[in-house]
Structure formats: structure tokens, C-alpha cells
Amino acid sequence: MVNQAKSMFDKIWARHIVSPETADTPAVLYIDLHLTHEVTTPQAFSVLRDRGLGVRRPDLTLGTVDHSSPTTTAGLRGIATADTPQARQILEFERNCRDFGIECLGLDSEHRGIVHVVGPEQGATQPGKTIVCGDSHTSTHGAFGALAFGIGTTEVGHVLATQCLLQRKPRSMAVNVGGVLPAGVSAKDLVLALIGKIGVGGGSGHVIEYRGSAVRALSMEERMTVCNMSIEAGARAGMIAPDETTFEYLRGRPRVPGGAQWEAAVARWRELASDEGAAFDKEVELDASALAPMVTYGTNPGMVIPVDGRIPATGDDPALQKALEYMGLEPGAAIAGSPIDIVFIGSCTNSRIEDLRAAAAILRERKVAAGVRLLVVPGSQAIKRAAEAEGIDAVVRAAGGEWRESGCSMCIAMNGDSVGSGKYSVSTSNRNFEGRQGAGARTLLAGPATAAAAAVTGRVTDPRELMV
């Protein structure tokens, strides 16, 4: 008997096929939401200009500035006259949006922020949609039961001009997370543990659906953290079936349907979940109950251990030898207690209000250790305001940390916020690649509580020791 049960991915994919895949040609896939930012679009707009093309659906396109944005008020004030590549890139993006009729939440918008924070916050990210952006962390939006993936600049041009992409259907992978996350263990720890288990190429060619009791129990912020890191396992996308948690998050947001249309939309969204018995090309099991706070020790997110664990022996693994040499860490040593220089709390992975609260809970009535710099960068201006209303900014400042304007900041070190060569950073971002946080920077990825704990002690620290 043919298995008629469909996965959520199958359903969303089928609904967006303009013309089906054949042996000779990929499917033409319709895109419902195209998010854009300053770094990966300028060359695409140039192609449109060169070929005399317009943007087919500016109403399905939304822009904001994040990667190159200054996070200091002085930097923001000076942008119009700053003769820097970053400033030119931002101003060119805002001009491109104006010229092509695209709504841009630019530097002067109170709604701007990191593109993967803004989409959900504005309610533009909705279940069942196909969502793309010239950024690999577009997988974040899958937390809402959308099919969301990163594309390159040529494909950005394709979507601008035709609202479509040429795509072969990826394979599917179910990640079943049973059990319950223990106290003091975050969604970041969950996804780092997964990447440690399957490796940085473990999801290649696949769209992941995260399932199971531990996933259902996650808040939307936590789900976004998990889906965000799907690309760090090499996956095309990550997604989680929408449920009451999803609907409650979206209800009343600016771009979601209102009134009777809301109820109709929720009814449709309920149908998206994978059917009982839907088949996946690959399945992975993870027990949330067995997890601890995680921290990376190497130069990719798969090089990760529990914070109370030991760095593995290198054996004859040249990749691990090279990674530890770069990191200046000893094989076999405990990671806890390693001295650090900088703590960065921010990025599309962990800059949302719950992340800032988790960090503030550790920082409250404590001080940043001598010689350590703490940088807290909210994911959006709206999150910044919400955090300030709760007094989180005051907690950060009282601890001796820097409280900044929103942007990608030290996650990618494009805007001038960088770690410095040879220095150790505990970062809530997504990549610990060589030089990711600036040339020579040594990055240890962790969740917000672990990062805040390191700021207070000046060393890699199990955050549960500082929780009351």
C-alpha cells in the first residue's frame, strides 16, 4: 500500500509548486516572503538594473538593515556622513528599496533589527509560508511551521524578479527529542548537543522537522533558537509544527490576519502538522532529559561538549589538532575554568527577550569579572525597548556590561564590533569558525545563561552554579 501520509514539509512544498520537477528541470517553487538586508542584495539589484527588470512582488518583500549596522548611538548618528564601506552599503540598500518599491525597516525605523528577529516579531513570518533570505540563518523562521531557507545573491535576484526559485526537493529528516529539558539547560544547549551528535554535515541535503515532547514544550523564542542552528548541521531548513504556542505568539502582531480571518488562518495552520505515519528519509533520536549546558571548544559548532566535560583527545584527527591549535586549548583538559576575555550576548540565535532575561537573571546583583568585556546586543529595537521596560538594560549596565542598539554586531564582526586576535569570547551566536568574530578571534559558543555566567566569573562556568 502506498503511504499517503504527508509530512509538514511535503504539504508546504506541494502547495508552492508553480511547475513540477522533471528529470531535466527543477521545480519552480513560489516564495511567499522574501526578507532582504544590505549585505547579500546589492549585486542582485545591479542585475535587475542591468536587465531592466522590476521587483515582481514588492508586497511580498521586506527589508531591514542588520549586518553592517552600528550598535552605538554615535555610530548611528554619524552614518549619513560616515565614508565607510558599511555606511555606503546600508545607504545603498535603503536607496534600492526606495527605487524598487520595497518596504524597508531602515536605520531610522523603530521596527528594525536582525532580519530573523524582525520577521517573526512583525508577524510577517507565518505557518505554511515559503520564506527565503540571502542569509543561511533563514532556517530560524521554520520555528513557525514555515519552509524557510537561505539563498545566495543570484537567487535573491531570481526571487526579486520572479518571486520564484528553481529547486529540487530536498530529503527529509525527523529529529525526535523526547524527555524534558532539565532546569538550567536551554534550547541552545539542545541544538548544540544535536549538532555534536550528527556533525556539521549531518543534515546536508535535508530539511529537518524537530518533533517530540521536549520540542512541544519549547517557547517560540526557544524554537527559533533550535531552527536557527539547523544550518550549522548543514541542513537546508529546520521546522516545527505550529501549535497553540505558535498561535499565541502570532496573535495580534501587525502583519497577521485579524478578526474572523484570524480564526480561519489558525484553522488552516492546524492542518499543516505532519500526518500520523508520515515517512522521513532519516530519523535521529535525542533525549532532552540527559542534556547539560553545552559549550564549544573547537572551530565548528559540532566540536561541542557539556560545560562540565573534557576536551577530547586529538588522536590522529588533523581537523581536531588544527582546531585546538587555533583555539589554544589542551586536549583532555576540562573546559570549565578556561579564562575568557569577552562575552557577547546577541545574534539571530539568542538575542530575543527570553535570552536577555536568562542572561539578566545571572547578572543581577553581580559584576562582570575584572578584565572581561560584556556586550549585550538586543535582536531588534522592539526587543531593546521591551528589555528596557523590564529594567534589563539597568542590570547589564550595573554589572559593568555594554548595552547596545540592535544588529548582528559581534556575531559576524562586520560593523566594527569584534573580539580581537587571540582573545577568547563566550558567545551566544551560531558560528565559532576561525576568524568569525574578527581575525584571530577564539569563539566558544554557548547559551545566554552560560555566557552570562562566564562574564561574571571570567571563566567558562556551569551557569547552574549561579542559579538560585
Add this chain to the structure above:
Amino acid sequence: MDPITRIHSRTLVLPATDIDTDQIIPARFLTTTARAGLGRHAFEDWRYDADGTPTAHVLNQLDPGDHRILVGGHNFGCGSSREHAPWALLDYGFRAVISTGIADIFTANSLKNGLLPVVVDEPAHRWLLDNPGAEIDIDLEACVVRLPGDREVAFHIEPFARYCLLQGIDQLGFLLAKNDEIAAFERQAGPDVSAATNPN
């Protein structure tokens, strides 16, 4: 884009696994608004010390013009979606990347720019890693890599991308020609599909 049928060159071997796009082109060079000129920053932090002094890295010892085929370790091109990575490799002089696994977005980006992503089996990859500088032939028409000694290794490349590379045409023209179908799709699509993102 010029048609590509065959690439014949010596290899340059970077055996590290998981070579990510931040190594290929560090993020600080993404502030450009052009495609051109990224080659001089390809693998910048491997090729230069902090003070700009060239390192002893193999990339600094070989003439890129004679080594147009990059052989990388498994899972090449992982990380970000930056198309600046294939732009930088092409501008540097590479025309193909060979590995046992090449990341999805990097593959898609490479195919659109005429950088051939070639995934080969483990034994062929091992031979290539062990024989840096080998003169080999990548035949896109036959989808085989020819190693010295008449050894042939088959590879797969997405058929439509291969067709476009062989013809020297880009994929946007194909999509633009679908305009009527796209318009028809938009007219019949259900309520969640193609719904405007603008505030109500």
C-alpha cells in the same frame, strides 16, 4: 557567462575538512556592493598574518593560473550563504572544487557562477589528496573526472544547472519565461500563499 565543457588543470589541495565560507572569504570583506575583486581576499587569514605578511601557506606557493582545480576536505563550503565565496574563488583563479561533500548553498551558488562543484567517491578523493598538483581533467559533458593513468571517476551534477553551464546561459531567463505560469499560480493560490506582508 562563457560555456563550460571541460576543465584541464593541476590541482591545489586543501585537505582540511569542513572548510567554511568564513575561511574562503572572511565576513569583513562582505561590505562590498560589487562582485569583482574578491579574489585577493580569498582565504585571507590563511594567506596573511595579522600584519599583512604573506604566510608559508600552500596558496602562497603556487600560481593560481596553473592550479585551477581546488581539492578540499569533506563538507567543503559549509556555513553562510554568501555568494561572495564562489565569487572569491573564481576571481582567485579556481574553476572547480572537488570534495566528498560540498555544502548545499555553496553548491547552488557555485553552479550559478560557473564554478564546478564536483563530488567524488572516497577512493578518488583519497588519491587526489595524496597527489597534490596532479594534472587532471573534468569533463562536464560526460560527467567524469579523468585522473592520470586513464582512471575515470563519475560525478553527478544537477541536470538543469549542467545544461545551463554547457550552454553558457543563466537560469534567470528560464524563470522569466515562466511568467504566465507564475501569474496563473498567483491567481489560483490559496489564502496563505502569496499573501501580502504589508500591515493590515
